[in-house]
Amino acid sequence: MPAPLSIAMIGTRGVPAAYGGFETAVEEIGGRLAERGHEVTVYCRGSVHRAQRYHGMRLVHLPALPVKQAETLSHTALSTLHAMAHRPDVAFVFNAANAPFLPLLRVRGVPTALHMDGLEWRRAKWSGRGRDYYRWAEGRGVRTADALIADAPGIADYYRAEFGVPTELLRYGAPILEHDASPSSALRKYDLQPDGFHLVVARFEPENHVREIVDGYRRSAARLPLVVVGSAPYGAAYTAEIQRIADDDSRIRLLGGVYEQSQLDDLYRHAHTYLHGHSVGGTNPSLLRAMGAGTAVIAYDVDFNRETLNETGWFFQDADGVVAALTDVEAHIEAVRAAATSGQRRARTAFRWDEVADGYEALARDLVAGRTIHPLAKLLRRQVVERVDA
Missing domain, CATH: 3.40.50.2000 (Glycogen Phosphorylase B;)
Structure with a gap:
């Protein structure tokens, strides 16, 4: 040995x-x-x-x-x-x-x-x-x-x-988070319903495209609320711009940082979709966590994200793309379920x-x-x- x-x-x-x-x-x-x-x-x-x-x-x-x-x-x-x-x-x-x-x-x-x-x-x-x-x-x-x-x-x-x-x-x-249909403490804390919201988890930095996601959501007719987890320790101006956009739309919920992993996992697990705007890094752990949670993904259109997802999901490059993706996922529930299942399967086998x-x-x-x-x-x-x- x-x-x-x-x-x-x-x-x-x-x-x-x-x-x-x-x-x-x-x-x-x-x-x-x-x-x-x-x-x-x-x-x-x-x-x-x-x-x-x-x-x-x-x-x-x-x-x-x-x-x-x-x-x-x-x-x-x-x-x-x-x-x-x-x-x-x-x-x-x-x-x-x-x-x-x-x-x-x-x-x-x-x-x-x-x-x-x-x-x-x-x-x-x-x-x-x-x-x-x-x-x-x-x-x-x-x-x-x-x-x-x-x-x-x-x-x-x-x-x-x-x-x-x-x-x-x-x-x-990728952590594999099995689906649980019952309301969790995190959902109760933030007054959310299972499969009843879109989720963003990211530091507020331009290359993570949080502003484009929030702006696209605001311009959409999405029925489900947008829950945004994250902050920016060094980006006050960028954070203020996101806050300004969110203030105009009661559907947008800015939660700030959520540091208790069990609560964050519950948000991933119960989201209808996860919007991933990261464009610079390689294989991103937040994207893998969403895949492992069995949540369908709307991702920024860059090679890293397409390869990780194996081309499964929805992709955007700007706020208009976010509008189109949200419209599609809320209109095609079966496609969302199929993408979620495929993503979790890839997480189990490839990561x-x-x-x-x-x-x-x-x-x-x-x-x-x-x-x-x-x-x-x-x-x-x-x-x-x-x-x-x-």
């Missing part, structure tokens, strides 16, 4: 997952690797949970500067220094922005895989300097990581075309966390054995390890 590995997971907010896709991935993958006997260390920031262990994972809590431009990088810098001191067998680093820290891990002979996420430099929230930094960091990661992780075929295609490098296609998993964890485990062993996308890295690492161990 292969020996267990020590694995560091760096660059996210950590666990328990309460923020986004990276954190969910770390919780689901790291917990499974710990169950298999590996020593998994997760670096955490900003968590109210200060436990030292969670689902078998060792948690290291380190501070970060509470500024958008510096929060991630400052925390990853401290995490990298801590990992250098403890020298794990392998490190998984999440977010291309953290690429500048990879050479420090290499100095200690730690093989590293960098999860590239989506094309972050395309996000509207970044100014010219922020965009330039992400573009630079992408190239830095390509030149210094031993392996690159892509979570969608489109991301893998981008790195192959742009940089001529291979990636490891390791998707996210399984156990298989995702298998991929991470195999990649970790390959990296420890010396596999790398950089031919000279193996020789350099051997020299570093011999020097450190001497």
Whole structure:
């Protein structure tokens, strides 16, 4: 039986997952690797949970500067220094922005895989300097990581075309939420009926197209209310625009953040449709959660979403497209049920966390054995390890 590995997971907010896709991935993958006997260390920031262990994972809590431009990088810098001191067998680093820290891990002979996420430099929230930094960091990661992780075929295609490098296609998993026709505490809390509302769950950022969804809904004759879950920690003007549109229509319900996962799951499970406006990232966990809940999807028309849904559902590119999709789904109930069933079936078969964890485990062993996308890295690492161990 292969020996267990020590694995560091760096660059996210950590666990328990309460923020986004990276954190969910770390919780689901790291917990499974710990169950298999590996020593998994997760670096955490900003968590109210200060436990030292969670689902078998060792948690290291380190501070970060509470500024958008510096929060991630400052925390990853401290995490990298801590990992250098403890020298794990392998490190998984999440977010291309953290690429500048990879050479420090290499100095200690730690093989590293960098999860590239989506094309972050395309996000509207970044100014010219922020965009330039992400573009630079992408190239830095390509030149210094031993392996690159892509979570969608489109991301893998981008790195192959742009940089001529291979990636490891390791998707996210989908939670399967069985249908329950009875009213839940979440529905009672928000005065909603099962199968009686359209749902949006997203941060209020331009590339998530929440404004277009809300505007399209307002212009539609939809009978069912629109429930919007989300907020924008750094986007006051964009949030105000959404609020202005919603104020003109009593059918639109802005709930803000819903952080209790059981209540959020109930909203996914009982929605008539889920409207997904994300356009920049790869395989999106919110989309997978809706599919796993057996809820039909109206998605922004981009390759990532079409591939995830296997072309099943409704697609839009602007507010007019939202109007057309809402009109269609409220007029064709059987088509909605068929899309919901198809989506959940795909979630069950194509997005399984156990298989995702298998991929991470195999990649970790390959990296420890010396596999790398950089031919000279193996020789350099051997020299570093011999020097450190001497």
